[in-house]
Amino acid sequence: MVENGSVVLLKIGVNAIAATQNLSLTISNNLIRTTTKGNDFHTYKYGRRRWNGSVKGLVDITDTTGQVALLNAARNGTEISILIGKATPASGDPVYAGAVQVEKHSEGYNEGNESTLDISFRGSGPISQTITS
Amino acid sequence: MSDNKLVDFDVELRISGSVLNDMKGFGFDLDGEKIDTTNFDHAKWEKIIAGHKNLKISVNGNLDKSSANNVLDLIAALISEEVLPYSIFYKTAAASQRESISGVALIENANLNMDDGTDVKWTCSLQNSGDPVFTNKSA
Numbered sequence: 456m457v458e459n460g461s462v463v464l465l466k467i468g469v470n471a472i473a474a475t476q477n478l479s480l481t482i483s484n485n486l487i488r489t490t491t492k493g494n495d496f497h498t499y500k501y502g503r504r505r506w507n508g509s510v511k512g513l514v515d516i517t518d519t520t521g522q523v524a525l526l527n528a529a530r531n532g533t534e535i536s537i538l539i540g541k542a543t544p545a546s547g548d549p550v551y552a553g554a555v556q557v558e559k560h561s562e563g564y565n566e567g568n569e570s571t572l573d574i575s576f577r578g579s580g581p582i583s584q585t586i587t588s
Numbered sequence: 589m590s591d592n593k594l595v596d597f598d599v600e601l602r603i604s605g606s607v608l609n610d611m612k613g614f615g616f617d618l619d620g621e622k623i624d625t626t627n628f629d630h631a632k633w634e635k636i637i638a639g640h641k642n643l644k645i646s647v648n649g650n651l652d653k654s655s656a657n658n659v660l661d662l663i664a665a666l667i668s669e670e671v672l673p674y675s676i677f678y679k680t681a682a683a684s685q686r687e688s689i690s691g692v693a694l695i696e697n698a699n700l701n702m703d704d705g706t707d708v709k710w711t712c713s714l715q716n717s718g719d720p721v722f723t724n725k726s727a
Contacts, residue, residue: 458651460702460709478702482666486696486715490641497642499694499717501669547653549660584663 465510466538472521474572475512480539480551482506482582506553506578508539514562514570525574529557534579544587553582600677601647603662609655610710613648614676633678633687634722643716645674645693651700651708659698659710666695674714691720 464471465478485502515522528535535557540550555576563571599614600607616623618640637643652658665672675690693714701709 458653458708460706461704463702463708476704479699480702481697481699482663483697484666484669484695486694494718495641496716496719499715501694504667504669549653549663582667584660584667586660 462541463539464542465508466540467521467524467535468538470520470524471542472510472512472525473515473518474522475510477511478508478539479510480506480508504581506582507558507576508555508578509573509575511574512572514572522572525557526560529560529574532556537576540587546587548587550585550587551582552585554579598679600679601645602675602677603657603672605673606657608647608649608657608659608662610649610652610658611647612650615646617644617646618642633689637689637720637722643691643720644696645676645714645716646711647714648709648711651710659700659712662695662712662714663698663700666698670695671717672714688723689720690723691716692718 460478463478465475466472482504483506484504486499487502488497489500490497524535527533534554536552536554538550538552541548544550556579557574557576559573559575561573563573565571599611601611601614602608618637619642623636649659651660653660662672664670671692671694673690674693675688677688693716696713696715698712699710701711703709
């Protein structure tokens, strides 16, 4: 069954960030080229890993353990541990965990519209993927 | 690398011998140049790829955790830095005449995009390493 994005949350500890609409996670590796003379096609080995993500949604200033905690982390330059997964993961559901620095915390206020939230974060150290048993 | 023009009806990608089940789109580039697979001549693909130095494969799909083999396996390989054997088959030809390419790949990048109200979408790029092997069953 194809998974629906509505049920995947960004959490700080056990607390989900409120009022989110989009969540994106990217994991990459700076591959190192190891080609030497005599190779036809390039050869590679793994290099440094990195990961980052973003969350977008609506501003909720009452979400002290979620949105406000992310804002404080951005202000203070502190590292926080996050989880990405369902509120209650079922068998086969992935859960991602790691520490991040908040790179950008942006709020938009426009006449006649809901206030919007746009946060991006960069992984600090490893990320884990755990498949729920 | 983002606009894959071949779809799962055309291509079967096997990772470590198992079909990647939740793939929807497939594309590749050679030496940094995206190959237009809209009018791709499958019978000549060995000639098209030969003589190049770099082969990168891009795939995308909608996450289906119930599939036996899905993108979560690729993400696990990316996190644990595994080098994976892969093979690509074009499904448009009869099984006995399918062209295939096989080799080993490193996972360079994976993204999960989780929008409210839509399927979880994923993209992933695989970097071929070393000389691929071509199997031309129709030859």
